[in-house]
Amino acid sequence: MSEYDRIGIIFCDPPSGYTPVDLSDLIIFVRDNLKIPVIIDQPRYLFSDFHVLMETIRHHRLTSVILAGIRPERFRQIVRTAMTKLGYQAESVVIADFGDTWCVYESQVQNVYELLERVHSQVVDKRHQSSHIQQDTIVIGAGIAGIQASLEIANAGLKVYLIEKSGTIGGHMAKFDKTFPTLDCAACILTPKMVEVGQHPLIELMTCSEVVAVNGTPGHYKVTVRQSPRWVDVKSCIGCGTCSEKCPVKVSSEFDEGTTMRKAIYMPFPQAVPNKYLIDGEACRFIQEGKCGVCVKVCPVTGCINLYEVPREIEIEAGNIIVANGFKPFQASRIDRFGYGKYPNVLTSLEFERLINAAGPTGGEITFRTTDKKGNSVFVNDSGKPQKIGIIHCVGSRDENFNPYCSKVCCMYSLKLAHLVREKLPSAEIFEYFIDMRAFGKGYEEFYCRIQDEGVRMIRGKTARVDQIDGHLHLRTEDIIAGRMLEQDMDMIILSIGLEPADDQKKLSDILGIDVDEYGWFKAVRYEIDPVRTNRPGIWIAGVCQGPKDIPDSVVQASAAAAGVLQSIMSDRLTDSEVFPLTYMIN
Amino acid sequence: MISRVDPEFKQELHKYGLREWNECFHCGNCTAICPLTKDDNLFPRRGIRLAQMGLKKQLVSSVDPWLCYYCGECTETCPRNANPGELMMVLRRYLTSCYDWTGISRLFYTRKIWELAAIILIALGVIISFLVFLPPSPDLFSKPQAFINEQGGVMINSLANGISASRFVQLIEYGDLLMAILVAGFLISNIFHMFYRVILSDRNLKFPFYSYFTEFWSLIYNFVTQARFSKCDNRTYWIGHLLVMTGYTIMFTLIVAFLKEFQIEEIKPWYHWQRLLGYYSTFGILFFLIYTFIGRIRKTDLKMQFSHPSDWMFIVLLFFTAVTGILIHIFRVSGLPAATYFTYLIHLAFLVPMIVIEVPFSKWSHLAYRPFAVYFDRLRRAGQNRQSIVELTPAI
Ligand code: SF4
Ligand code: SF4
Ligand code: SF4
Ligand code: SF4
Numbered sequence: 002m003s004e005y006d007r008i009g010i011i012f013c014d015p016p017s018g019y020t021p022v023d024l025s026d027l028i029i030f031v032r033d034n035l036k037i038p039v040i041i042d043q044p045r046y047l048f049s050d051f052h053v054l055m056e057t058i059r060h061h062r063l064t065s066v067i068l069a070g071i072r073p074e075r076f077r078q079i080v081r082t083a084m085t086k087l088g089y090q091a092e093s094v095v096i097a098d099f100g101d102t103w104c105v106y107e108s109q110v111q112n113v114y115e116l117l118e119r120v121h122s123q124v125v126d127k128r129h130q131s132s133h134i135q136q137d138t139i140v141i142g143a144g145i146a147g148i149q150a151s152l153e154i155a156n157a158g159l160k161v162y163l164i165e166k167s168g169t170i171g172g173h174m175a176k177f178d179k180t181f182p183t184l185d186c187a188a189c190i191l192t193p194k195m196v197e198v199g200q201h202p203l204i205e206l207m208t209c210s211e212v213v214a215v216n217g218t219p220g221h222y223k224v225t226v227r228q229s230p231r232w233v234d235v236k237s238c239i240g241c242g243t244c245s246e247k248c249p250v251k252v253s254s255e256f257d258e259g260t261t262m263r264k265a266i267y268m269p270f271p272q273a274v275p276n277k278y279l280i281d282g283e284a285c286r287f288i289q290e291g292k293c294g295v296c297v298k299v300c301p302v303t304g305c306i307n308l309y310e311v312p313r314e315i316e317i318e319a320g321n322i323i324v325a326n327g328f329k330p331f332q333a334s335r336i337d338r339f340g341y342g343k344y345p346n347v348l349t350s351l352e353f354e355r356l357i358n359a360a361g362p363t364g365g366e367i368t369f370r371t372t373d374k375k376g377n378s379v380f381v382n383d384s385g386k387p388q389k390i391g392i393i394h395c396v397g398s399r400d401e402n403f404n405p406y407c408s409k410v411c412c413m414y415s416l417k418l419a420h421l422v423r424e425k426l427p428s429a430e431i432f433e434y435f436i437d438m439r440a441f442g443k444g445y446e447e448f449y450c451r452i453q454d455e456g457v458r459m460i461r462g463k464t465a466r467v468d469q470i471d472g473h474l475h476l477r478t479e480d481i482i483a484g485r486m487l488e489q490d491m492d493m494i495i496l497s498i499g500l501e502p503a504d505d506q507k508k509l510s511d512i513l514g515i516d517v518d519e520y521g522w523f524k525a526v527r528y529e530i531d532p533v534r535t536n537r538p539g540i541w542i543a544g545v546c547q548g549p550k551d552i553p554d555s556v557v558q559a560s561a562a563a564a565g566v567l568q569s570i571m572s573d574r575l576t577d578s579e580v581f582p583l584t585y586m587i588n
Numbered sequence: 589m590i591s592r593v594d595p596e597f598k599q600e601l602h603k604y605g606l607r608e609w610n611e612c613f614h615c616g617n618c619t620a621i622c623p624l625t626k627d628d629n630l631f632p633r634r635g636i637r638l639a640q641m642g643l644k645k646q647l648v649s650s651v652d653p654w655l656c657y658y659c660g661e662c663t664e665t666c667p668r669n670a671n672p673g674e675l676m677m678v679l680r681r682y683l684t685s686c687y688d689w690t691g692i693s694r695l696f697y698t699r700k701i702w703e704l705a706a707i708i709l710i711a712l713g714v715i716i717s718f719l720v721f722l723p724p725s726p727d728l729f730s731k732p733q734a735f736i737n738e739q740g741g742v743m744i745n746s747l748a749n750g751i752s753a754s755r756f757v758q759l760i761e762y763g764d765l766l767m768a769i770l771v772a773g774f775l776i777s778n779i780f781h782m783f784y785r786v787i788l789s790d791r792n793l794k795f796p797f798y799s800y801f802t803e804f805w806s807l808i809y810n811f812v813t814q815a816r817f818s819k820c821d822n823r824t825y826w827i828g829h830l831l832v833m834t835g836y837t838i839m840f841t842l843i844v845a846f847l848k849e850f851q852i853e854e855i856k857p858w859y860h861w862q863r864l865l866g867y868y869s870t871f872g873i874l875f876f877l878i879y880t881f882i883g884r885i886r887k888t889d890l891k892m893q894f895s896h897p898s899d900w901m902f903i904v905l906l907f908f909t910a911v912t913g914i915l916i917h918i919f920r921v922s923g924l925p926a927a928t929y930f931t932y933l934i935h936l937a938f939l940v941p942m943i944v945i946e947v948p949f950s951k952w953s954h955l956a957y958r959p960f961a962v963y964f965d966r967l968r969r970a971g972q973n974r975q976s977i978v979e980l981t982p983a984i
Contacts, residue, residue, distance in 0.1 A: 480616075
């Protein structure tokens with residue numbers, strides 16, 4: 002704001018029916034204690050003529066106006082219009098509402114003094130607050146939402162630090178085979194975006210990194226990022242894979258949801274960005290026990306693998322932070338009635354997603370899970386094909402004993418999985434057991450009908466338990482529509498697990514100072530009209546971390562968050578109605 | 589069939605202990621988890637539905653609530669905490685009051701003060717008639733030795749003034765008989781009423797007449813073994829029921845049918861079959877009582893979380909009957925005639941109302957309704973009449 006900043010206070014007339022009150026004490030207080038230079042008392046004339054109002058404001062060279070009195074809201078619009086016409090921001094009009102009890106002035110006088118003090122100090126503070134806000138942005142989490150938000154901002158020409166906890170960007174979407182309802186190949190949509198992030202000159206990608214502290218003020222955050230070692234230098238690794246070939250340690254692959262094994266030095270998946278190897282410190286023999294080091298010996302680039310690398314902390318200054326840390330899939334073994342973890346062919350939807358993926362453990366064949374000689378459970382190509390597959394909805398969702406909310410995506414992805422099974426095993430019988438079929442999006446209902454037409458049997462009724470009897474998975478469900486109990490034997494069960502806040506959600510909310518809702522999702526201050534703004538200005542949320550949503554919705558929200566960030570940078574100010582309310586009431 | 593939906597029905601069920609039912613979103617989990625449902629016995633969910641819609645007629649003609657043994661699994665796993673198991677319990681209370689054509693049961697269930705009043709009234713009646721017909725002998729205090737037999741025990745049948753032992757037993761037997769006739773009369777007519785509502789009033793139901801006989805064994809079998817309970821995971825619950833049911837029945841049979849053999853002056857050695865049966869019954873009843881007492885007070889067990897006043901009434905009466913019964917035995921064996929006489933009196937004052945009130949009108953009646961429900965259910969199945977069952981399922 003300009004240096005010749007002047008605050009004016011207008012004591013408005015009370016609405017008809019209220020007796021006007023003598024304000025002389027109040028005016029003296031405002032003049033002497035608050036040192037407000039311009040005081041206009043009960044200006045009957047002012048609001049009836051827009052031209053007079055404009056002239057008055059111009060004459061007093063007002064840059065901010067406090068409207069005080071009983072329900073001064075009535076005049077906000079006209080004063081605001083005048084102020085904006087004169088080139089000031091809409092927020093330059095602030096309301097100090099004395100409340101209806103103002104007429105009993107005596108009892109309220111102290112409160113009114115306090116109110117005016119509060120309003121005045123906010124208006125003055127705001128003046129001092131506004132220096133240029135930092136232009137760089139931090140995005141936490143590099144799933145589809147984080148990727149989208151980063152690209153939107155970077156493509157507008159601004160710097161983004163993209164902070165990802167794991168070794169690659171891509172998040173959960175990278176694991177999916179197809180997207181619903183269009184059945185597009187998920188990788189075909191995601192990979193180009195990932196590559197773009199990897200190559201973008203304005204996006205600084207930090208993998209294996211976590212935000213550990215946030216200091217500073219809105220618009221000027223100082224963020225401490227802890228970067229764990231990859232032990233492989235991203236710049237010099239040529240991605241030849243020799244190290245991985247020779248590494249003696251095998252552990253189960255997170256990316257494949259444990260359906261395949263990977264080495265301790267590994268590439269998360271072939272399209273990973275950065276497309277470089279990294280070491281899993283917990284599995285690596287050298288890091289755990291100090292012996293091995295094979296990878297260093299075989300690596301053709303000297304100095305590329307450094308087994309002595311240590312974590313480091315970096316401080317980044319940023320004006321805005323977008324949080325897009327995603328979710329955690331519901332842990333199916335928590336419901337022991339479904340036998341997950343006990344019966345090998347009860348799979349979670351994510352495991353099945355990998356199984357059916359052409360890049361998955363069987364190259365896309367649907368086979369049984371068996372135990373190999375070493376006791377690991379594996380999918381092998383010659384174990385036969387399931388002929389009866391049941392998909393159980395709402396596992397862990399819509400259940401007071403677990404998560405009472407609807408996870409929103411599982412109905413649709415279950416239909417998608419049913420379709421993929423139908424494609425690969427045309428003769429298989431497929432059943433979906435649901436409470437309600439939630440197909441609410443564009444094209445979703447049609448998709449549901451299409452899957453029904455493909456011969457997938459829809460059963461309204463929540464399966465209560467799965468038992469393994471003579472090698473079959475025995476299900477008990479009430480078929481509510483038909484009015485009978487169903488006891489069926491299945492070959493394979495897919496549990497449509499829901500979504501839960503990520504493990505680090507609570508910690509992040511503490512570090513960032515943003516609120517979570519009763520279930521632990523981040524809270525948008527006003528979800529209906531401003532779904533990306535948190536209670537802290539300059540911190541935005543996008544994607545599932547705010548609540549379950551599918552890919553299109555996550556992308557939309559990410560773009561909206563990016564719009565908020567860009568707006569704040571372009572207008573060089575952060576507005577937040579919660580932090581700087583425009584209406585003040587007596588407490 | 590046209591069904592009248594009655595949204596007010598909820599108010600009525602509140603009196604039978606209903607808490608809430610709006611939580612239920614009809615997912616069917618409860619039916620599917622229930623170890624006792626099969627084919628088209630879709631409880632508890634269908635019961636919830638019928639109740640929510642207020643379809644009383646269909647409710648009364650359904651035996652489903654009796655087929656539920658309240659293992660509580662549905663309640664434990666219900667995704668909406670709708671407590672379906674408790675609703676089955678509420679419906680059983682409701683059905684008990686519907687089967688009872690006199691309306692007494694309804695009165696007792698919905699206004700607990702009436703039940704209490706009736707119990708006190710009957711107890712007073714018992715005490716007064718006992719004192720009138722079998723007044724205490726004045727020698728009880730002055731010459732207690734006169735009532736002691738050669739084993740050193742009290743001669744229980746000689747305590748009344750100027751009444752011979754055989755006359756004493758006879759009078760008690762008359763009383764027994766009167767009670768038995770009353771109870772049996774009410775109970776049998778109630779069961780017939782149940783039969784009418786469940787089987788006869790269903791015009792569509794047709795099954796061969798011989799089914800009445802071929803299915804009869806299920807009635808006996810279920811009564812004796814309480815077998816359906818054993819399907820529940822909680823074995824103690826089943827054993828408790830088995831013990832209390834057999835103990836109670838043995839005692840009942842002994843005092844009603846074999847009083848002459850049972851209540852004799854002589855004190856038999858402890859290994860005599862009569863005493864052993866007596867001990868068994870006492871143990872059975874006590875085991876059950878302690879188990880339920882603890883359960884209902886600590887409320888750790890889901891199914892005992894909510895206790896209707898009628899649940900307590902039944903336990904309390906049974907408790908005092910058992911305790912006074914044990915005391916009589918102790919006083920007798922220790923040779924205390926006066927104490928024996930008065931404890932006997934108090935014992936009757938608990939026993940008679942317990943049987944007269946609880947058996948035909950309140951909680952105890954389930955002992956009869958449950959096996960009959962299985963029997964009727966089998967009869968319905970014998971009819972293979974899916975038609976009527978489909979009609980029972982209103983809009984979903
Ligand atoms: S040092 Fe670690 S990563 Fe390298 S080969 Fe050995 S176990 Fe594998
Ligand atoms: S989306 Fe469907 S499966 Fe998932 S929680 Fe909601 S209703 Fe259940
Ligand atoms: S009572 Fe519970 S388990 Fe049963 S249908 Fe209703 S919500 Fe589902
Ligand atoms: S309490 Fe047990 S027996 Fe009764 S309906 Fe529920 S699951 Fe079935």
